[in-house]
Amino acid sequence: MKNKMLAKIIAMGLAAVSALSLLAGCTNADAADAASGKSKDKLAQIKERGKIVVGMNAEFAPYEFHASVDGKDVVAGFDVSLAKEIAKDLGVDLEIKEMEFESLLGALSADQCDILISGLAITDKRKQQADFSKGYYKGKNVLLVNKENMSGTDTVEALTGKNIGIQMSSTQQEFAKKYLEPQGTQITYIGSMNTLLLSLTAKQIDGIVTDDLVSRTIALSNPQLTVNQKCVLPEDSEATAENPDADSVGVAMPKGQDGLREEINKTIDRLQQSGDMERFIDEACQLSAQNMDQ
The missing domain is CATH 3.40.190.10 (Periplasmic binding protein-like II)
Known part of the structure; x- marks a missing residue:
């Protein structure tokens, strides 16, 4: 009886050691992936979760702003319309996470949101921290x-x-x-x-x-x-033949998420080709003006 009991204890101990070794191996693999710059498939995570979390600063009308619609306070704007279309094309729900403008890129790096849609111009400096979709609007x-x-x-x-x-x-x-x-x-x-x-x-x-x-x-x-139309401000365009979207506004996402970027670019292409993007901009301008008058 004692021998059977001892054998059982030894077997349980070996199983525990094996499990700990496996866990340590997984942890080390994750750490190695992080150290080598590998990142998890954000597109797969979004679809598995059934929701895309979009970071934005809703103080930048007509891109994004608070508006009263049917007596309710909502976040509106053509960036919001774009976010809804991206979520629809991915077949997931949309969650908008508001934050200070200067905190946006840091929040993306900290995995507090999946993407950023907040009137972000595509610049070389920002591309050091995030990847971007193709441009969907260019201003001055x-x-x-x-x-x-x-x-x-x-x-x-x-x-x-x-x-x-x-x-x-x-x-x-x-x-x-x-x-x-x-x-x-x-x-x-x-x-x-x-x-x-x-x-x-x-x-x-x-x-x-x-x-x-x-x-x-x-x-x-x-x-x-x-x-002041008389004051013409100098323009420093970073656009090149290789990077025509520089200075345009784009969707920011974690680096290395090519699958997610491809899907977002498909949505942008569809909206631009159909004329819906221009319609979203016009509607956002009108709604913003109406709300400022109230």
Whole structure:
């Protein structure tokens, strides 16, 4: 009896050691994959989960913003419309995770969301942290000003000594560091576009350099503000024959997710070819203007 009991204990011990060795092997393999830059198949994870989590900062109308629709507060905008179409084509539900704009790429790296759709221009600097889809919109920088305080803002050189607002972590921040700061323009960096607009309306800053589509939407619903058409801002395009989508707005995703990028590009192609993308942009501009008037 004692011999049988001892044999059973030994067998159980060997099984436990074997299980621990297997677990350690899996852990070491995962660590090796991480160290070598290998990543899990995000597309398969999304489909298995049945949901895609999209990170965005809903303070950037008409890309994404809060709106009152049928008496309910919702996140709307043409980025949201794109996110819904991507989810539909993948056959999964959509979850929008809001966060500060400057936190977006960090959240993607930390696996807090699957992709980012938040008016993100495709730049070489951002491509060091994430991969991008093909571009789905391309804008340009303009100067948004208060009509009552636009004197002396007709040229870039005239902005010397002025106080210009820039959204933190945006491509406009690089513009400001290259063209405005060296000539003595005072820059106010703020993470929230809404806070920048309040500052401009209150004449606490002299202008905001931002995307033309954003500026036009704001000006439609705020008679105090306008785009200074006389102030033509220099453009530094990173676009090349090899990288034609540089400077365009794209969907960001973890590096190495070719399958996911292919599926997202298919959705973008479909929307652009059908004209739906342009329709989404028009609808977002109208809804944004209506909500700003309320």
